[in-house]
Amino acid sequence: MQTEAIFEDIAERIRLELEQAEHSIYIAVAWFTNRTLFNMLLKKSQQGITVQLMLSNDHINQQSHVDYDQLNNGNSAAHLIGDGNKDLMHNKFCVIDSDIVINGSYNWSYKAEKNHENILITKGDSVLAEQFIKQFKKIRNAYFDPQVSIPDLPLDKIIKRLEIIKNYVILEDIEDITRENTKLKVYAFQQDIADITQALQQHSFDTAITLIDQFIKDHHALVIYNDIDVSALKLEIRQLEHQLNAYDNEKIELDQLRSEFHHRHTNELGCYIKRLLNLRKISTKDNPEEYAEAVQDEEDYNEQIEIESEKTIYELDDDQRKELKNAYRQASQICHPDRVNEDMKDIAQEVFIQLNDAYRKNDVAEVQRILSELNQGMFKPRSETVSKSEQLKVIIQILKHKIEKVEQKIFAIKDSEDYQTISDITDWNAYFEDVKAQLIEEIDYLEANAG
Known part of the structure; x- marks a missing residue:
């Protein structure tokens, strides 16, 4: 998912x-x-x-x-x-x-x-x-x-019939399988059921059992939605949970883009910018106001370099970047703290923090490791564990509020001058080479006119 x-x-x-x-x-x-x-x-x-x-x-x-x-x-x-x-x-x-x-x-x-x-x-x-x-x-x-x-899909009856068919397959009762399969074909307008009936008709029983197990797993959640009002509320929560998770992912990816750009900017251009700021400071020593400003600029940039030097962000090629993004999105869908049941929220929060730390570092192996553990079924969606309509309505309002806040942050990032500058750069390698050449040219000029 x-x-x-x-x-x-x-x-x-x-x-x-x-x-x-x-x-x-x-x-x-x-x-x-x-x-x-x-x-x-x-x-x-x-x-x-x-x-x-x-x-x-x-x-x-x-x-x-x-x-x-x-x-x-x-x-x-x-x-x-x-x-x-x-x-x-x-x-x-x-x-x-x-x-x-x-x-x-x-x-x-x-x-x-x-x-x-x-x-x-x-x-x-x-x-x-x-x-x-x-x-x-x-x-x-x-x-x-x-x-x-x-006809509507009476999922509870269909699942029971599928379980009966599965037992007949295990018992190798071909006649009973054929009889039940005929009854099941009424719902073959649904593609999953059509695939099952076709496998049974062709006596591809291993395939049929696999398809039956998958159908029961995918549709079991619908069967437990008995109350119409509760069912509608759970569907809305399910949809809002997807939306909040996707918005969080989008914001994290935007932040990651900016962080990766600034980290590479510091690594590739930092020594030139430090030299340039130092030369600018020296050139303004006779002007106390400009000199104080140049000193502050140099101190601020040295602090930024120190912060960036402590970060670990791995460089990835396009395939690795795609692999990282897909694995992260799948993992975050499972362990997002606003999606899991209340009993597991604290644990989910810890896993979510670990996942985001690994993602910020571009650590593909660690993100995949976390996803592999999450796929073992540690967490259940909150919409499947809460059943009272009053509680569900409160959850819906909380989710809507969080979605609105994240959406505002996303648009603020996209409208920012910083993001607009980065997003307009089509080739980072060419950009950094051009900026480096400009810095060297200015450094040479200031050094030639120093003193």
């Missing part, structure tokens, strides 16, 4: 995710005017992939240059809902292959590209994906007769 927050080039990232779709795409957004993304949906629909689009029936969409009717083909369709006035579409989510969830503040329009918008991309959380698909169908069916009569 992994969640990523995207703040830049959002439309292109969505296009790349859509391009990977193999089975189905469900989209619910207020406005959809981006023709590039719509053309990708048409392409996927023509490949036989189910594409279901739902958007607001208002003047923005009505006057766009997108012909939504082009999508009404086979299992694909575009649904404009509401009256364009008070009855509006407020959802913003996309589910790809019942595995990838894209949601956030971003509407799929050209105007949204100019705003401070963002999306979350969550992969591997089938519980979240199935709940969003269920929400999509609920909204669609409230306005339109269902195109296809698709």
Whole structure:
């Protein structure tokens, strides 16, 4: 399971995710005017992939240059809902292959590209994906007769039937397996179940048991959500936990970028800057005010060099950097203190600190070691351990407050002059060589005119 927050080039990232779709795409957004993304949906629909689009029936969409009717083909369709006035579409989510969830503040329009918008991309959380698909169908069916009569997934009954089938496989009762598999095929519209029924039909029993175990593991959390209100609250918490984790990751990665840049800046240019500051100090000795300022600049920079010299930040190539980021995101998703159950919060905090320290050092091996330990199942999500609606509502408010604070910090970093300067540098090696040449030139000039 992994969640990523995207703040830049959002439309292109969505296009790349859509391009990977193999089975189905469900989209619910207020406005959809981006023709590039719509053309990708048409392409996927023509490949036989189910594409279901739902958007607001208002003047923005009505006057766009997108012909939504082009999508009404086979299992694909575009649904404009509401009256364009008070009855509006407020959802913003996309589910790809019942595995990838894209949601956030971003509407799929050209105007949204100019705003401070963002999306979350969550992969591997089938519980979240199935709940969003269920929400999509609920909204669609409230306005339109269902195109296809698709039964709901009674997960508790399905899991029990799968457990029975698993026992029949162990007992090698082919006749009983065939009978139960026939009953299971009613729900083969769900891809995971289709894979299981196909494996059973082909007598690929080892594969079938593996798929059954995975299905039960992925969907067990849904079965315990009995109360409708509690179920909705738990889903919201699950979504907010993903969002907070992704925002924290984004902030840490921005801080890491700045830290790594300044560390390399000091290591490669520090000796030249020290010499330059010393020469500037000497050149201002006849001006008490300028001299005092130059002395202070030299002392401040020497302190900065001392701090940087105590840091350990390993240099990584592109593959190692990608490996580090992926491992960190997976690990932080598991041990984030605001996601685990209360009994394990203190331990999670300690692990989270260790993980962040390793990440700041670019220590790939240590981050992978922590991830390996976390994958043993030490922590459980808080949304699976709290069941009272009052407690859940309090948790939701706390998470929303923390998300708002982290989001403000992210935008403050992105708007800062320091970050803007660093992000504009496309080649760090060339940048440091250019700055070094400028420093040497100024040093030579001051030395030539010293005294």
